[in-house]
Amino acid sequence: MKQPIYINGLGVISPQKTFDVEGFLTEPIEYHENYILALDAAYKEYINPVQIRRMSRILKMTLSAAKKAMQDAGIEKPDAIIAGSGYGCIDDTEKFLLNMLDNKEMMLNPTAFMQSTHNSVAGMVALNVKCNAYNFTYVHRGFSFETSLLDAMMWMQEGKENVLIGGFDENSVNHHTVTNKIDFWKKEKVDAFDLLKTKTIGSISGEGANFMLLSSNKNEHTYGEVKDVKMCYKPNEEELLEALSKFLKKNNLEIKDIDIYLTGLNGDVTQDRIYYRSINELMKDTPVAWFKHLCGDYYTAGSFGLWVAAQICKRQEAPAILMLDGASPKKPIKNILLYNHYRNINHSFYLIQS
Amino acid sequence: MGVVSSIGMNVEENLQSLKTSKTGLCFTQFLDSIHKHELPVCEIPLDDDALAERLGLSVSDGYTRTSLLGLLAVKEALASAGISDMKSATTALISSTTVGGMRNTEVIYHELLSPNLREEYINFLNSHDLGESTERIADYFGVKDFVTTISTACSSSANAIILGARLIKHGIVDRAICGGTDTLSKFTINGFNSLMILDKEHSRPFDDSRVGLNLGEGAGYIILESEALVKKENKKILAELTGYSNTNDAFHQTASSPEGNGAFMAMSEALEMSGLSNSDISYINVHGTATPNNDVSEGRAMHRLFGDALPKFSSTKPFTGHTLAACGGIEAVYAILAIQHSLIFPSLNFKNKMNEVDIAPQTTLLENYEVNHVLSNSFGFGGNNTSIIISKA
Numbered sequence: 105m106k107q108p109i110y111i112n113g114l115g116v117i118s119p120q121k122t123f124d125v126e127g128f129l130t131e132p133i134e135y136h137e138n139y140i141l142a143l144d145a146a147y148k149e150y151i152n153p154v155q156i157r158r159m160s161r162i163l164k165m166t167l168s169a170a171k172k173a174m175q176d177a178g179i180e181k182p183d184a185i186i187a188g189s190g191y192g193c194i195d196d197t198e199k200f201l202l203n204m205l206d207n208k209e210m211m212l213n214p215t216a217f218m219q220s221t222h223n224s225v226a227g228m229v230a231l232n233v234k235c236n237a238y239n240f241t242y243v244h245r246g247f248s249f250e251t252s253l254l255d256a257m258m259w260m261q262e263g264k265e266n267v268l269i270g271g272f273d274e275n276s277v278n279h280h281t282v283t284n285k286i287d288f289w290k291k292e293k294v295d296a297f298d299l300l301k302t303k304t305i306g307s308i309s310g311e312g313a314n315f316m317l318l319s320s321n322k323n324e325h326t327y328g329e330v331k332d333v334k335m336c337y338k339p340n341e342e343e344l345l346e347a348l349s350k351f352l353k354k355n356n357l358e359i360k361d362i363d364i365y366l367t368g369l370n371g372d373v374t375q376d377r378i379y380y381r382s383i384n385e386l387m388k389d390t391p392v393a394w395f396k397h398l399c400g401d402y403y404t405a406g407s408f409g410l411w412v413a414a415q416i417c418k419r420q421e422a423p424a425i426l427m428l429d430g431a432s433p434k435k436p437i438k439n440i441l442l443y444n445h446y447r448n449i450n451h452s453f454y455l456i457q458s
Numbered sequence: 459m460g461v462v463s464s465i466g467m468n469v470e471e472n473l474q475s476l477k478t479s480k481t482g483l484c485f486t487q488f489l490d491s492i493h494k495h496e497l498p499v500c501e502i503p504l505d506d507d508a509l510a511e512r513l514g515l516s517v518s519d520g521y522t523r524t525s526l527l528g529l530l531a532v533k534e535a536l537a538s539a540g541i542s543d544m545k546s547a548t549t550a551l552i553s554s555t556t557v558g559g560m561r562n563t564e565v566i567y568h569e570l571l572s573p574n575l576r577e578e579y580i581n582f583l584n585s586h587d588l589g590e591s592t593e594r595i596a597d598y599f600g601v602k603d604f605v606t607t608i609s610t611a612c613s614s615s616a617n618a619i620i621l622g623a624r625l626i627k628h629g630i631v632d633r634a635i636c637g638g639t640d641t642l643s644k645f646t647i648n649g650f651n652s653l654m655i656l657d658k659e660h661s662r663p664f665d666d667s668r669v670g671l672n673l674g675e676g677a678g679y680i681i682l683e684s685e686a687l688v689k690k691e692n693k694k695i696l697a698e699l700t701g702y703s704n705t706n707d708a709f710h711q712t713a714s715s716p717e718g719n720g721a722f723m724a725m726s727e728a729l730e731m732s733g734l735s736n737s738d739i740s741y742i743n744v745h746g747t748a749t750p751n752n753d754v755s756e757g758r759a760m761h762r763l764f765g766d767a768l769p770k771f772s773s774t775k776p777f778t779g780h781t782l783a784a785c786g787g788i789e790a791v792y793a794i795l796a797i798q799h800s801l802i803f804p805s806l807n808f809k810n811k812m813n814e815v816d817i818a819p820q821t822t823l824l825e826n827y828e829v830n831h832v833l834s835n836s837f838g839f840g841g842n843n844t845s846i847i848i849s850k851a
Contacts, residue, residue, distance in 0.1 A: 185706070191587055192609070201564060204648050209492045217649035218712050218839070221556065222588065222609040227840025230706040236723060239706035239842055240617060244607035245589035251606045255621070258628050282570050286583045337596065337605045403587075449593070 105332065107261050111414045111456075112325040113177025113317030115169035117142050118399050118408055119310060123172065128415045132398060132425045134297050138290045138308045139280055140400045145169075158215060160196050162274040165313035166225045167232060170270055174233070177317035177325045183264040184238035185226050186255050187272065188248030190403020190446075192222030194276045225272060238264075246446025249314075249404040253333050253454075256318050270315035271407025275400075280309055288447075290371070296397045299371035300428075307370035310400015314407035316414070328417030328440075330410075331355055331455040338449055341382050348383060348443075351453050363437045364422060365390045366413055368444030370401045375448050383443060390441075391431035393422055406444045406452060413440045417458035459696065460534030460637075461791045462527050463676035463778045464500035468534050472788075473795050476803045477823060481777050483660055483672055490565075491644045497656050499642050500674030500779025502527070513598075520581030522559040523675075525591040528639035531677035531787075532595050535635060539681040540693065547632035547687050550604035551596045552621050553679075554614030554638035556783040558588040561643040591639060604631050609783065611838030612745070613704075614638050615678065616786030616846055620702045622682045632687045637679030637787030646782065647673060653712065655749045661780075662807040663746035663773035664753050664819050671747040674779020678787030680794070697794045700831070701732030701847035712839045713751050718759030720843035721745075725763050725833060728845040732831070739769045739847075740829040741802050743789050744819070745837045746773025747780050756835065757815040770827070772805035772820045786836040786844065793832035793848040802827050 116122040120133055123145045142165060147156060150168040159167070166187075174182065200216040218224070223241040230239050238259065242251040249271030256267040283289065290306040299308065318330065332355055336347045352358065365387045369376050384392070393416075399408040416422050420437055424430075442454040461468065464482025465475035475482070482500035489501075502509075509526040510517045513533070517526075532551075536542075541549075563570070563586045566579050575583075584590065592607040604625065608617050615638030622634030640646075650656050650673060657670040688695060705727065707720025714720065729736065745756055760768060774792055781788055796802060805819035831849045 190589070200649065201560075201567060201645060204644060205564070205567060209644065209648050212648055212652040214649065214652035217652055220649075221611055221839050223611055223838070223840040223842060224711060226610075227706065227711060227842065230708045230841055231711065234708050236705050236708050236720060238704050239610070239840070240621075240704065241608065241610050241840075242606060243588040243609040244592060244605065245587065247589070247606050254630075255624075258624055258630075261628065278571060282583055282586075285570075285575060285580075335604070337602050339602075 105257060105261060107320050109257055109260050109330045110319050110322050111316055111327040111330060112319040113173040113179065114327065114411055114414060115172030115176060115315040116411045117145050117165045117169045118312040119143060120398050128419055129423045129425055134295060136293055136295055138294060139275060140308060140310050141275055142311050160193060160219050162193050162195060162272065163219060163225065163228060166270065166272050167228060169313040169315040170229045170268060173315035173317045174268060177319060179266050179317055181233050181235050182266045182268040182317065184259050184267045185229050185235060186240045186252040186267065187226040187270045188242040188252035188404055189222055189272050190245050190248050191273050191279065192243060193220050193224060194279050195274055196220040198276055198278050245403050246450025247335050249407040250333055250335050250452045260318065260320050265320050267318045268315060269318060271404030272313040273311055273402040273404050275309055275311040299397045300369060302371050303373050305372055305374055307372045307401040310402050310405065312399055312408050314411055327414040329457045331457050334453045336451040339451055344451060345382055348453060355455055357439060359386060362390050362439050362441045364393050364416065364433050364440045366393045366409060366440055366442045368396060368405065368409060369394045370396045379445055379448060391433040392428040393426040394428055395426060403446055409442050409444055410454060413442055413456040416440060417456060459538055459680045459791045459794055460531040461678040461788050462502060462530045463781065463788055464502050464674055465777050469791060476777060479804060479806060481806060482674065482779060489642060489644060491647060493647055493651065497647060497651065497658060498672055500672060501642055502675055518578055518581060520585050521594065522562045522585050522591060523641040524555055524558060524561060524639050525594040527641060527677040528553060528591050528595050529598055531637065531679050532599065532635055535679040535681050536599060544600045548603045549601050550622060550625055550631040550634040551592060551601040552606055552608065552618040552634055552636045553592040553595060554608040554618045554783045555588050555591055555640050556609055556611060556614060557640060557643055557646055559585040559590055560645045561641040564644050610842040611840055612782055612785060613836040613838040613842040613844040614783035614786065616836035616844040617704060619680065619699065619786065619790060619846055620704055623699055623702060626682060626684045633681060633683040635679055635681050637677065638783040639677035640675060640782040640784045642673060642675040657748065660807045661748035661776050663748040663775060663805055664757060664812060665808045666810045666812050668748040668750060668753060670749050672779045674781045676778060676781045676784045676788055678784055678791050680787065680790050695851040697797055698849045698851045699846065700849040701728040703727030703731065704844045707841035707843055709841060714755035714837060716755060718755035720841055721756050721759035721837055722762055724843040724845040725759065728847050732847045734831055736764055737767060739831050739833050741796055741832045742769055742771035743793055743832060743834045744771050744773050745835040746775055748775065752837065754812060754814045756837065757812060757817050761815050761817055768817055770802045770820045772803050774803055776806035789834050790848060793834050796829045796832055797850050800826050800828055
């Protein structure tokens, strides 16, 4: 990419203290369930009281996170708004669906239907900051956020200066019940920080609203630079290794140049064993970090991973809670390779540089 | 290009229906809704098993109606582009949908939640989300290089076309299969009904008496290929994508601004990109849903942009119904047909101009009309406005 792409603003609402706090994971919270929720923020500080009453929780989370990311970057109106979500506004979707089924299609209130569409988040943010520019919503499972990032990066090559991107997904009890039947989640109680010690299938179901303001301008707001992102659809082990090798080569890097290897390990013994094994072997001399014990797993968890990488770049420190096997990265921390996948289907590599 | 809709299971059948003013509007045979005798819809007259049979598939393997319609349209598109080997060029599949597997989910929702799930539903446990149908299509045809899904309400598949063009422009892929698929569901029928924008009669775009839309289902895809690939393979070109724009109205969550600001910007920017002047546009395939709000907003935007020199325009939604995420793809196919066959399709059911804006659509089939550049509009909830321009190659 000719035009460098900087992360200049962050707004992240997650199960950790990531919003309106100064520190970087200084007081990590350990969860003990297979279903974890984001910590509610002081939404009233970001949304006017008339509007807030009609909004669902995910709309409050995403609007607050989006506004925070713009404030953090000192930008009032971006040149494009691009959001990604695997399940969209699943709670409102289920609400309207259940009302419809239980009330035999009578006396239905349209509010939940209106808010159930996947693009209601990006549309709402545009409405809120009166942004008439490019507005997109990607809804492809574990590529939802990654396609948003790639799209933003293409636009910035074409001259757009400030692009707001976000990944969001919310937990819902019914959806959890359904996906539990196909072993998405652990059946037993699990201590999140010991997730990798489990030898069972499934992960812990998380959620979050993770927004970032990407800019072509490097300034005092800059956290780090996104060098590249690559998605791989259903690769076998060989294809995955080849994709990684090409990815590094394209960016003129070798494995030894990677200062932190940030993984999306999620504690599902079948998934972690197959896919991370070969890359982990390749990266055996690189300090390894992970993040899903903090945010849980969900389709757009990669956006939480990118937040982690951006914070590490700016602060030049990786809190111990992120590091595996007590590793500690040498400084300066320059290159972070993030590798994530969702259910062995949607694999992605990100390269972030300080 | 490939298309399935209530007026035909392939491009040729759609063309014949468009030429003979044959609408797909009917009462549903397959949806068990309390509205089934009251709200007409444009339904494809085949059940899921019959659709699956055409593809050599079995519904019980977890194929939703949305996936089946998408598969049928992509299959025709690939055949029409002469593509049999996905490895011959870097290929993207960019699909779109608004409700994904909802048609199937809503029928078995309580079953899915129950502890004693019947075996026949096991394959539908992971079929609800919007990416699922895209992956079914990718796997059926062997697309691996780039796979994604867009959902921007009724502008979704027009946006899929934009992304495809941009991926090619940036050298990320050589070709892109772009479009969308959506099925009728009780969820959408009741959703739109709760907003009171469904018509119990034939919808009447741009007519003063219009009260709302008719819902439809279908899928439409076009295949974009880079200039280099087309030259290398010496391929027949159906048309050229010469302009596009995506804007946001930023006016209301579900309604369009009365002046059509987002629509005006989308059309103007698409024109600017194409380098064409207003008078080069031969035909506008309007979004034209026949809701009181859309048609005034879109009509005013067209009037502002083109003044009294408004090109011929029509809405093909009275034929197909409003197919939501699929309409941009289906109407892109219709734009290509208009160019290929020198036709302007009629806007059915129009009688009197709207009070608010002094414009009238083409109401009869125009034959032997040279169509060089088609402006196609797709607007949606969330303020999403998209215009694309398809030109004679």
